[in-house]
Amino acid sequence: MDSAALKQTGVSLKTLIDTGRGELLSGDMQFKERDLNIRDKMLIQVASFLHRELPIRLAHRVRDLESVPEMLQQKSIQQVREWYVQSYDDIRQCPPPRTREVEKHFAKLLHDIYSRHAPVLLTMARGVWELRESFRASGDKHARDHVRLYFYDFDRLHNFLDGFYMSRIGIRILIGHYLALREGHPGGGAAGDDWIGMVCQTTSPAAIAAAAIEDAKFVCTRQYGDAPDVTLHGRLDLTFSYVPSHLHYIMMELIKNSMRATVEYHGLDEIDMYPIRIVIADGEENEDVVIKVADEGGGIRRSYMNRIWSYLFTTADPAVQKGFIELGEVESDHAKESPLAGLGYGLPISRSYARYFGGDLSVMSMEGYGTDAFVHCSRLGHHSEPLP
Numbered sequence: 001m002d003s004a005a006l007k008q009t010g011v012s013l014k015t016l017i018d019t020g021r022g023e024l025l026s027g028d029m030q031f032k033e034r035d036l037n038i039r040d041k042m043l044i045q046v047a048s049f050l051h052r053e054l055p056i057r058l059a060h061r062v063r064d065l066e067s068v069p070e071m072l073q074q075k076s077i078q079q080v081r082e083w084y085v086q087s088y089d090d091i092r093q094c095p096p097p098r099t100r101e102v103e104k105h106f107a108k109l110l111h112d113i114y115s116r117h118a119p120v121l122l123t124m125a126r127g128v129w130e131l132r133e134s135f136r137a138s139g140d141k142h143a144r145d146h147v148r149l150y151f152y153d154f155d156r157l158h159n160f161l162d163g164f165y166m167s168r169i170g171i172r173i174l175i176g177h178y179l180a181l182r183e184g185h186p187g188g189g190a191a192g193d194d195w196i197g198m199v200c201q202t203t204s205p206a207a208i209a210a211a212a213i214e215d216a217k218f219v220c221t222r223q224y225g226d227a228p229d230v231t232l233h234g235r236l237d238l239t240f241s242y243v244p245s246h247l248h249y250i251m252m253e254l255i256k257n258s259m260r261a262t263v264e265y266h267g268l269d270e271i272d273m274y275p276i277r278i279v280i281a282d283g284e285e286n287e288d289v290v291i292k293v294a295d296e297g298g299g300i301r302r303s304y305m306n307r308i309w310s311y312l313f314t315t316a317d318p319a320v321q322k323g324f325i326e327l328g329e330v331e332s333d334h335a336k337e338s339p340l341a342g343l344g345y346g347l348p349i350s351r352s353y354a355r356y357f358g359g360d361l362s363v364m365s366m367e368g369y370g371t372d373a374f375v376h377c378s379r380l381g382h383h384s385e386p387l388p
Helices: 013-020 038-066 075-093 100-116 120-138 141-151 154-183 205-224 244-266 268-273 318-326 346-356
Strands: 199-203 230-234 240-242 276-281 288-294 360-366 370-378
Touching (some): 013 038, 013 199, 038 100, 038 154, 075 100, 205 244, 205 276, 205 288
Antiparallel strands (some): 276 288, 288 370
16 A cells, blocks of 8 residues: 555644634635535535545554564454455545535545444454464464563564554544534534534533443443442533543543452442542643542552553453453444453553543552552643554
8 A cells, every 4th residue: 555655644632623613724725616615615624634644544554454464364353454455445436525525425435434443443352362362272382482472572562552553543533523523513512612523622521520430330330239439529610622532431441440449359348438539630730631530449469560551461350351252243342342341451542542632641559558540631732643
């Protein structure tokens, strides 16, 4: 793919907002129709950018997959590659969206691509599992040594997966934001009030935390029969511009981890005495909005701290992992039936979401007591996405 030789163009949260408002329309851009309003011009501008940019990003990911031949031998990884190649070909065969009619057709094409790629994360995880199991099943000592070196060579595998998943977030943000600009937005209100595409200008960390608490309680209660209480503290009135779906995913993963640790460390009879605390901090001079999730679930061993960011480390029941490989197709990586939480992907993917717009996720633990997780979200939105 020739497009793999071209440079990717990063975007920032501020760029998404300004473009969605029509503030970045250029007088140099040629429109084939004269009766276009501001919204029409904005959509054609965004669609034209995606028509150029997405093939480049898709080609980069195909090249990356082909650079790891051991993984590309696995059926699931081959499936992911086929999705990326098909999407690349679909966009390249579509004419540039310079009229309303072609832009409408292009939007339908991207909607299909967005759905096609929904289970990429889960399918990639299955492929990594298949590779590990193929080495183990061989019974060959050299193969066992190889898999041990391969899967615990943290830099090699983690950097590849981290870059691949970060790029996937970017592709889905670009497509999802464009589709939301066309079709309205997740908030359901009129265009131009609080929402601009996928970005809510009045994102409330407290409201998102409250929703994540309920979702995490559902998951915890389904597995254990009960769930610890969670209390909210700090700047509960705070709002800022952000992508709520990203923050919800991060918060749910952290709360879910804290609930599990609390239940398993203290038992169901005593969890009421050890509530999980969420603290939201912000100030006008602060660089970041910071959210802390603190539990008293016994903490994490110091020797495990580096491994919690690996896509191959999990303390989940092996039966969960075995069931994962036998799972049929799911519509989305984040569907409730998805077993990703049992595969150790929650924390590293959450950190990728946090870092995508210039934030971060860090974890501090006191073994024998509990764990504090800190989510940093940039308030300014000027950070360009970290493209691999």
